[in-house]
Amino acid sequence: MSLLAALDLGSNSVKLLLLEARPDGTLAFLAEPSRVTRLAGGVAATGRLEEAAMAETLEAIAGFLRLLPAGRGGRGVAVATSAVRDAVNGGEFLERVRRRLGPAAAPPRLLTGEEEAQTVFAGATDGLRPELPILCIDIGGGSTELAAGGAREGCAFSRSLPLGCVRQGERFGLLGPGGAAPAAVRAAEAAIEELLRPVAGELRGRFGRCQVLATGGTAAVLGRVVLGLSDYDRARLHGLRVGAERIRELAATLLPLDHAARCAVPGLPADRAAVLPAGLLALGAALALLAAESAMVSLQGLRHGLAVRLRRGELAPTWEW
Numbered sequence: 194m195s196l197l198a199a200l201d202l203g204s205n206s207v208k209l210l211l212l213e214a215r216p217d218g219t220l221a222f223l224a225e226p227s228r229v230t231r232l233a234g235g236v237a238a239t240g241r242l243e244e245a246a247m248a249e250t251l252e253a254i255a256g257f258l259r260l261l262p263a264g265r266g267g268r269g270v271a272v273a274t275s276a277v278r279d280a281v282n283g284g285e286f287l288e289r290v291r292r293r294l295g296p297a298a299a300p301p302r303l304l305t306g307e308e309e310a311q312t313v314f315a316g317a318t319d320g321l322r323p324e325l326p327i328l329c330i331d332i333g334g335g336s337t338e339l340a341a342g343g344a345r346e347g348c349a350f351s352r353s354l355p356l357g358c359v360r361q362g363e364r365f366g367l368l369g370p371g372g373a374a375p376a377a378v379r380a381a382e383a384a385i386e387e388l389l390r391p392v393a394g395e396l397r398g399r400f401g402r403c404q405v406l407a408t409g410g411t412a413a414v415l416g417r418v419v420l421g422l423s424d425y426d427r428a429r430l431h432g433l434r435v436g437a438e439r440i441r442e443l444a445a446t447l448l449p450l451d452h453a454a455r456c457a458v459p460g461l462p463a464d465r466a467a468v469l470p471a472g473l474l475a476l477g478a479a480l481a482l483l484a485a486e487s488a489m490v491s492l493q494g495l496r497h498g499l500a501v502r503l504r505r506g507e508l509a510p511t512w513e514w
Contacts, residue, residue, distance in 0.1 A: 196223075196267030199499035200254065200511075202290065202301060204233035204276035204334025205359050205468055206410055207250045209257040210496035214504050220319070220497070222427065224260060228253040229464040233276035233335045233359040242280045247289065254293050261514055268510035269294075270503045271301035272495075274309055275335025275357060298512035306353020309495065310338035314348040316498025317406045317491045328396060328403035330479055331494055332411040332472045334359035339392060339479075341400050350399065354388050358411060358472035361385065367474075368467045370452040378448050381471070385478045393482035405485045407435075408494030410465070411472030416490040417460035418443065418469070433490040437480035440488070444473035 197220070199210045208227040212220040230249040232242060261267065271294065277283040283303070291300040304312065310331070317329045328341040335357035342349035362368040365381040373381075396403070407415070416422075416430040419439065447455055447470040455466035480488060502508045 196262065196265055197500045197503055198261065198267060198269035199496035199503070200257070200269060200271035200301070201496050201499070202232065202250065202271065202273040202277060203410070204274060204336070204357055205229060205231055206334070207232070207253045207257075208496060209260070210500060211261070212497075212500050214500075220500055220504070225427070225496075226257055226260060228256075231334070231359065233279075233357065234363075236276050236280050236335070237360055237363055240279070240281050242276065242282055242286050247286050251289060251293050254290065258294070258514075267514055268503060269512050269514070270499050270508050271511040272304050272499060273301050274304055274495075275306070275333060275353075275355075275360075277303060278306075279335065294512040295514075299509070301511055302508070306336055306338065307351045309336075310340040310351035310353055311348045312498035312502060313338050313408055313495050314340035314342060314351070314498065315501045316493045316495060317408050318342075319493055319497060319501050323404050325402060325404045326400040327406060328400070328483070328485075329406045329408055329491070329494075330476065330488065331409040332407075332475050333357050333409050334468065336360070337475060337479075339396070341396055341403060350396065352392050354392065356385060356388050356475055358468040358475065361475065362468055362471040367448065367471045372451045372454075373448040373470065375449070378474070381474060382478065385475050386482070389475075389479055389482050393479065397483060403483070403485070405480065405483070405488040406491040407476060407488040408491045411469065411476060412488070412490045412494075413492060414461065414465045414469050415440065415443070415473060415476070417462075418458060419460070421459035423460070427492055430490055431492040434487050435490065436487045437477065437485055440473055440480065441477035444470055444477050447473065
């Protein structure tokens with residue numbers, strides 16, 4: 194048995210997934226630390242990653258590395274996504290991450306939007322054998338990835354849209370401490386629908402009815418709010434089915450609330466209170482356009498997909514320990 198780690202330098206948070214690869218081909222969950230660093234903050238306006246966000250992300254990585262079991266070797270793969278793709282100083286940041294991972298480490302892999310979508314699909318479908326086609330929706334901080342196909346034939350469709358909860362939240366003023374104004378919400382809804390409508394039409398025409406899996410931070414926090422969980426409970430969150438109407442109702446309830454009121458909502462962590470409503474707005478719109486009645490929360494998203502691809506030999510390790 195060997196250890197595999199996947200490090201995701203996301204637009205809203207940095208996350209590590211530690212798994213054990215077993216002889217039967219399965220991956221056993223060991224740990225999943227994360228930290229909100231808002232790496233995408235300000236990128237849409239300035240085109241640059243802010244120094245404070247980069248420094249906090251590097252500090253989080255150092256803490257994650259200390260969690261790796263001593264005396265047990267393993268392989269890790271690190272990737273960066275939307276925020277780093279869009280930033281003119283993204284390459285400089287990746288070099289700083291490389292140095293933090295160790296002298297023999299390679300720079301983190303900068304995923305394209307389609308690579309990200311395909312990797313999300315690999316993770317979300319690992320171990321599934323459904324009858325219906327699967328559609329994975331991953332709403333991140335800077336972008337939304339959609340990937341569809343079957344568990345047996347693999348990913349047959351992938352798209353990445355500039356539709357992240359941080360990106361849209363900053364653009365339309367949805368992240369302020371005083372809550373979102375009705376006019377701002379309407380403008381955001383119109384922009385989200387404009388981006389999603391052609392993709393949703395293509396998906397419906399090509400795959401018909403799909404089983405929708407929602408992955409990423411928006412999906413996980415949605416599950417916590419629906420269940421009113423004060424702590425992250427993987428066993429209860431993974432596989433939770435949430436109705437589309439419930440998602441839209443939550444978005445409509447949370448968007449006008451100020452920060453303090455959002456933080457008082459059971460299950461909604463303070464560091465996610467600003468961005469969750471914008472993420473739910475996008476997820477609810479996607480389900481409506483797809484005529485999907487519900488989405489199932491999957492905690493096997495990008496990082497799990499990275500570990501699957503690392504185990505298969507499709508990705509070279511970024512670092513070893």
